[in-house]
Amino acid sequence: MLRPFALYRPTTLPELGDLLAEHGSDAAIYAGGTELLLLLKEGMIRVRCLIDVKRVAGLDAIASDDGAITIGATARHRAVERSVLLRERCPLLAGVAAHVANVRVRHVGTVGGNLAFADPHSDLATICLAYDGVVSLWSYAGERQVPLTEFVLGAYETARREDEIMTSVRLRPWPRGTAGAYLKFGVYERPTLGVALAVTMSSAGQVSEARLAVGCVGPRPLRLPDVEQEMIGATAEDLGDAAKPLADAAAEAAETLADLHGSADYKREMTRVFVRRAVAVVAARAAGRDLHERYPHTVVV
Amino acid sequence: MSDTRTPSSCSLAFTVNGRAVTLEVPAHVLLLDVLRERLGLKGAKRSCDMQVCGACTVLVDGSPVSSCTYLAVEADGADILTVEGLGHGDTLDPLQEAFIEHGAVQCGFCTSGMLMSARALLAEDPAPTRERVAHYLRGNLCRCTGYTKVIDAIVACGRPQEART
Numbered sequence: 001m002l003r004p005f006a007l008y009r010p011t012t013l014p015e016l017g018d019l020l021a022e023h024g025s026d027a028a029i030y031a032g033g034t035e036l037l038l039l040l041k042e043g044m045i046r047v048r049c050l051i052d053v054k055r056v057a058g059l060d061a062i063a064s065d066d067g068a069i070t071i072g073a074t075a076r077h078r079a080v081e082r083s084v085l086l087r088e089r090c091p092l093l094a095g096v097a098a099h100v101a102n103v104r105v106r107h108v109g110t111v112g113g114n115l116a117f118a119d120p121h122s123d124l125a126t127i128c129l130a131y132d133g134v135v136s137l138w139s140y141a142g143e144r145q146v147p148l149t150e151f152v153l154g155a156y157e158t159a160r161r162e163d164e165i166m167t168s169v170r171l172r173p174w175p176r177g178t179a180g181a182y183l184k185f186g187v188y189e190r191p192t193l194g195v196a197l198a199v200t201m202s203s204a205g206q207v208s209e210a211r212l213a214v215g216c217v218g219p220r221p222l223r224l225p226d227v228e229q230e231m232i233g234a235t236a237e238d239l240g241d242a243a244k245p246l247a248d249a250a251a252e253a254a255e256t257l258a259d260l261h262g263s264a265d266y267k268r269e270m271t272r273v274f275v276r277r278a279v280a281v282v283a284a285r286a287a288g289r290d291l292h293e294r295y296p297h298t299v300v301v
Numbered sequence: 302m303s304d305t306r307t308p309s310s311c312s313l314a315f316t317v318n319g320r321a322v323t324l325e326v327p328a329h330v331l332l333l334d335v336l337r338e339r340l341g342l343k344g345a346k347r348s349c350d351m352q353v354c355g356a357c358t359v360l361v362d363g364s365p366v367s368s369c370t371y372l373a374v375e376a377d378g379a380d381i382l383t384v385e386g387l388g389h390g391d392t393l394d395p396l397q398e399a400f401i402e403h404g405a406v407q408c409g410f411c412t413s414g415m416l417m418s419a420r421a422l423l424a425e426d427p428a429p430t431r432e433r434v435a436h437y438l439r440g441n442l443c444r445c446t447g448y449t450k451v452i453d454a455i456v457a458c459g460r461p462q463e464a465r466t
Binding site for chain 2: 002008037038105
């Protein structure tokens with residue numbers, strides 16, 4: 001059961017800013033409610049009002065400009081999954097969105113809500129990290145851009161100030177000649193582990209840029225730049241051969257934390273296993289093949 | 302909440318199973334409770350209460366939502382379909398017939414949610430593959446009979462439509 005609250009439905013950012021200024025910590029920003037309503041039901045947070053941001057015009061837009069892709073904060077997972085633009089420019093993101101929770105959650109849950117809630121067991125932040133995601137935050141004090149690497153500070157903790165609203169996340173699509181994969185593992189409703197890997201191959205057939213992000217195993221999803229660096233210059237074949245040492249390095253670099261999904265050691269081990277698999281899948285894709293291996297309790301996008 | 306300066310109550314005008322309904326509801330009331338307690342439609346069930354199990358699935362403008370975690374005011378102006386609206390009088394919907402024919406029901410608690418998800422899927426994809434059905438129904442849990450017969454029923458229901466077109 002929910003305790004009573006008032007519901008405000010601003011239609012512009014200034015109206016929203018006024019409400020945030022007026023209500024401060026008595027208010028919660030509300031979009032899809034897929035996380036917030038659960039917390040309210042459980043009594044884990046108490047607020048006097050919800051500020052519904054879904055009626056703020058344009059906040060759900062998915063658009064391309066200047067080579068980047070901007071996804072509005074109130075765009076729903078279902079819209080990401082089905083967006084023609086994203087399927088073309090950020091296909092792995094669209095593919096991952098199709099596997100977020102279930103179709104009902106995807107129909108109401110929003111990109112902004114997911115990122116701002118910062119549940120460690122989430123796919124979206126991990127895959128957005130691999131697209132160099134940058135979050136836009138708006139307040140009366142001005143707009144600021146915060147890279148996702150600095151936005152998610154820890155479990156359920158972000159750099160958003162109380163007077164700010166996330167308006168969008170901006171992604172840098174991978175250049176042509178990039179092979180990528182996302183592996184998601186878990187037996188519970190939320191993922192136990194997510195690995196995003198993408199490598200861009202030069203015309204000489206060598207890795208010119210690599211992006212490796214590991215999520216769910218620690219308090220926040222992380223890019224692993226040192227491991228990415230080790231992939232530079234590798235051919236697709238080299239990459240496949242180096243799956244094991246790369247996985248060892250990733251397991252070493254990952255931040256893991258014990259929770260209901262398992263111990264810190266277990267998650268480090270799973271990081272090793274799934275980075276190894278991700279490297280194998282991506283190396284095959286970079287060579288123009290597809291691995292059709294099936295891993296238990298795993299979704300390969 | 303006693304503070305009347307805040308919009309804690311909203312008027313809700315929507316269509317439920319083809320019938321126009323107007324209600325005054327507090328902002329914090331969930332769609333499932335409006336359906337069950339105010340409108341007497343008990344087909345949607347409260348079970349996990351956290352959008353995992355699918356027993357409370359209803360369609361809002363054709364899209365499946367978990368009515369247990371969906372504010373009733375969100376349905377203002379929408380067209381709601383619950384399992385009570387699937388059939389017509391004494392005539393069952395072909396999906397319901399297919400569930401019976403394939404034995405896709407055991408205790409029945411999850412069935413209304415399964416049917417509503419299946420209805421939404423068939424509207425999107427009139428002839429879904431088994432794989433597509435399994436993916437779409439990932440969020441509808443059955444704890445007694447399993448999923449094979451449910452998938453059989455939905456796939457069977459899809460095929461004749463494909464043949465007709």
